[in-house]
Amino acid sequence: MRAKLHVDRPEELTADQAWRAIEALCAAGARERIKARKGRAYAVKRAELTREVAALKQELQDSPARSRQRAGAEDWRIAQS
Numbered sequence: 802m803r804a805k806l807h808v809d810r811p812e813e814l815t816a817d818q819a820w821r822a823i824e825a826l827c828a829a830g831a832r833e834r835i836k837a838r839k840g841r842a843y844a845v846k847r848a849e850l851t852r853e854v855a856a857l858k859q860e861l862q863d864s865p866a867r868s869r870q871r872a873g874a875e876d877w878r879i880a881q882s
Contacts, residue, residue, distance in 0.1 A: 827854050827858060
């Protein structure tokens with residue numbers, strides 16, 4: 802966090818920095834989900850990343866139980882491939 806946002810603790814972030822950090826974390830998580838499905842060497846395209854970020858944000862807004870169910874189903878699908 803220090804290198805990217807020039808702060809040591811999340812409490813020191815401005816509102817703008819916090820939103821940028823959240824967006825960056827969502828993009829990183831979405832990219833990892835895509836690569837888990839398609840392979841580590843897969844080059845994630847911008848439109849695909851945008852769709853996956855939107856799906857991730859929707860899951861985060863859903864109830865915690867539904868998010869856990871979806872995550873479990875996704876883990877099962879990955880394990881089956």
